[in-house]
Amino acid sequence: DADVTQTPRNRITKTGKRIMLECSQTKGHDRMYWYRQDPGLGLQLIYYSFDVKDINKGEISDGYSVSRQAQAKFSLSLESAIPNQTALYFCATSDPSTRSDEQFFGPGTRLTVL
């Protein structure tokens, strides 16, 4: 079984709709992250959480919100989706005892906003 799972894997929605992307992990890591990847660009950090009570904005948090429901669950919401939020979204986890903060990624969610 995969250590980091994301649902859904693909989603097509319309402008203005509310969308939630979910992430679950079985690695037991405290730290969780949400990234987006656009064609030809690297991954950009949207939000990160170092524990259940700690939520922080990343580089591109505008238009997004998150919820850390438990150590193992971290969801990303688009309150009112717009077309330029069409992208590939990745969830990741890491163990804070690892000095280099190597991250473990889920398979991604491809989101299309029409």
Added chain:
Amino acid sequence: DQQVKQNSPSLSVQEGRISILNCDYTNSMFDYFLWYKKYPAEGPTFLISISSIKDKNEDGRFTVFLNKSAKHLSLHIVPSQPGDSAVYFCAAFRGTSGTYKYIFGTGTRLKVLA
């Protein structure tokens, strides 16, 4: 401002030869540099990292070199194998002094020819 740059979008190498992937960064605040590999329809997977105080780190066929004066790092894969064909991302991490940053480059697509 692109703090981490991979200027070569693609690279082709013959099987058995050396693959060299390059990455440049613009400031010296990072604690670690990392390389990730990504196959289609999967999330990135961690490959190798190097501390900012080191010059070289080796793990099997993979070696990362860091040139701090030039703000440049490179990943060497020897010998290259067809299974190494993937997109490679470099990343820079800073987690000290209350500032968390995790910046990815735009990726280099490596194709190893059999």
